[in-house]
Amino acid sequence: MPARSSLAPKDPEERRRRILAAAVDVLTEKGFAGTRIADVAAAAGTSPALVVYHFGTLDGALAEALGSVEDAFYAELAAGADPDAGAVERLRALGALACETGPAIGSWALWMEVWVRALHDGQARALSRALDARWKQTLRSVVDDGLWEGVFACPDPGATVNRLASLMDGLAVQVALRDPEISAARMTELWLTAAALELGVPATDLLPPASTGRRRKR
Amino acid sequence: MPARSSLAPKDPEERRRRILAAAVDVLTEKGFAGTRIADVAAAAGTSPALVVYHFGTLDGALAEALGSVEDAFYAELAAGADPDAGAVERLRALGALACETGPAIGSWALWMEVWVRALHDGQARALSRALDARWKQTLRSVVDDGLWEGVFACPDPGATVNRLASLMDGLAVQVALRDPEISAARMTELWLTAAALELGVPATDLLPPASTGRRRKR
DNA sequence: AGATATCCTGAATGAGTGTTCAGGATGATC
DNA sequence: GATCATCCTGAACACTCATTCAGGATATCT
Numbered sequence: 001m002p003a004r005s006s007l008a009p010k011d012p013e014e015r016r017r018r019i020l021a022a023a024v025d026v027l028t029e030k031g032f033a034g035t036r037i038a039d040v041a042a043a044a045g046t047s048p049a050l051v052v053y054h055f056g057t058l059d060g061a062l063a064e065a066l067g068s069v070e071d072a073f074y075a076e077l078a079a080g081a082d083p084d085a086g087a088v089e090r091l092r093a094l095g096a097l098a099c100e101t102g103p104a105i106g107s108w109a110l111w112m113e114v115w116v117r118a119l120h121d122g123q124a125r126a127l128s129r130a131l132d133a134r135w136k137q138t139l140r141s142v143v144d145d146g147l148w149e150g151v152f153a154c155p156d157p158g159a160t161v162n163r164l165a166s167l168m169d170g171l172a173v174q175v176a177l178r179d180p181e182i183s184a185a186r187m188t189e190l191w192l193t194a195a196a197l198e199l200g201v202p203a204t205d206l207l208p209p210a211s212t213g214r215r216r217k218r
Numbered sequence: 219m220p221a222r223s224s225l226a227p228k229d230p231e232e233r234r235r236r237i238l239a240a241a242v243d244v245l246t247e248k249g250f251a252g253t254r255i256a257d258v259a260a261a262a263g264t265s266p267a268l269v270v271y272h273f274g275t276l277d278g279a280l281a282e283a284l285g286s287v288e289d290a291f292y293a294e295l296a297a298g299a300d301p302d303a304g305a306v307e308r309l310r311a312l313g314a315l316a317c318e319t320g321p322a323i324g325s326w327a328l329w330m331e332v333w334v335r336a337l338h339d340g341q342a343r344a345l346s347r348a349l350d351a352r353w354k355q356t357l358r359s360v361v362d363d364g365l366w367e368g369v370f371a372c373p374d375p376g377a378t379v380n381r382l383a384s385l386m387d388g389l390a391v392q393v394a395l396r397d398p399e400i401s402a403a404r405m406t407e408l409w410l411t412a413a414a415l416e417l418g419v420p421a422t423d424l425l426p427p428a429s430t431g432r433r434r435k436r
Numbered sequence: 437a438g439a440t441a442t443c444c445t446g447a448a449t450g451a452g453t454g455t456t457c458a459g460g461a462t463g464a465t466c
Numbered sequence: 467g468a469t470c471a472t473c474c475t476g477a478a479c480a481c482t483c484a485t486t487c488a489g490g491a492t493a494t495c496t
Contacts, residue, residue, distance in 0.1 A: 050444060163411075166389040166391070167385045170391075254454090265476075268474060
């Protein structure tokens with residue numbers, strides 16, 4: 001029957017979650033290279049020692065934090081997806097969600113951090129591969145559905161999925177680096193236009209109709 | 219009239235160049251996060267103190283190393299380009315070279331390192347922006363030439379250049395992470411196919427004719 | 437109440453690493 | 467041939483930071 005003081009308040013599980021959330025925040029803001037165990041602890045309102053107590057090591061905490069983010073993303077994806085919708089609509093929703101948050105991980109900046117870490121670390125590479133495969137799989141099934149429904153036309157679906165996934169990665173880099181030319185909204189627009197081109201759909205079917213204000217008059 | 223011993227052999231300039239080259243090697247292999255001044259010194263066959271003597275600081279040495287790589291890339295680009303060739307051929311050459319080595323920097327892995335550093339560091343961001351702009355400019359001028367020649371057709375060249383540049387970045391990530399599905403050759407193929415689609419050119423005009431062995435066999 | 441396990445912390449500890457420093461070698465200059 | 471500037475090095479130095487540790491609190495159990 002707890003009536004906790006304000007300083008040692010929540011139960012351990014809550015504390016763990018807070019640390020993970022704090023780790024995600026710090027990681028997003030400072031990247032792997034700049035994340036100190038003291039930062040995570042401070043952001044979570046605890047001591048560095050507690051981080052080690054719960055996760056054994058800083059890397060352990062960061063790894064588990066990434067895992068939690070992946071779970072959250074796919075939960076959100078599942079929650080937002082309407083399985084009864086047509087492939088065109090599902091593709092549009094998928095593109096919009098991913099352009100906003102990044103595929104398989106909470107933010108594009110995090111995702112990029114994982115890439116670079118994967119260049120030199122086997123475990124990160126495995127994670128990156130798994131997330132990438134899962135993401136392409138998601139994309140692929142929408143494309144296949146569209147082909148089945150007859151609304152998409154595409155000579156080489158495998159190549160198309162590769163290109164669309166890669167295009168999104170590349171666009172995301174521009175957005176993450178705050179290229180003034182490419183906002184998140186513009187990214188969505190560019191990506192959906194490419195998808196329309198690849199899949200033989202009129203661009204107007206994928207792009208939200210009214211929002212063409214910025215582009216070239218015609 | 220030097221008859222140098224073998225231990226303190228070359229002149230200072232040569233020593234500087236060696237250190238820069240060593241810095242590029244180490245950086246490519248281990249990334250920013252893993253590059254120690256001792257590694258650079260060892261790879262250059264000198265002492266850590268000399269690196270500081272010449273460049274003031276480790277970061278200074280790495281920055282100058284990146285600059286040297288950019289110069290080398292554009293020199294190679296200029297050397298390989300035939301200004302008299304048509305836009306189609308120049309686009310093909312550009313795509314092939316960039317897919318092999320990365321745009322504006324020696325290797326894709328290095329390029330990715332710069333991205334991630336740019337997420338948190340203003341100076342790296344400036345570098346990344348400058349290289350990106352220069353690269354898109356290069357691409358853009360080929361596209362414009364093709365439009366002028368009448369061999370390309372493309373409703374929105376700005377968007378197309380953005381997409382093609384981003385697609386290359388994204389594909390490069392796959393290659394750099396050694397995705398078994400995407401080799402450098404496959405990357406070139408995918409990119410040129412997308413370029414053909416974007417620019418209204420028959421894919422066969424951009425792809426080397428005989429090399430279609432891998433695709434669609436199944 | 438006493439004993440015990442869990443959760444937590446402040447203060448060391450110690451490894452790793454960029455940079456400084458005092459001086460050694462080499463070649464140019466007077 | 468003495469002086470001097472340049473180039474270079476090994477050995478300290480100073481500092482950051484993940485991790486350890488001894489013990490304090492709190493709750494549960496007997």
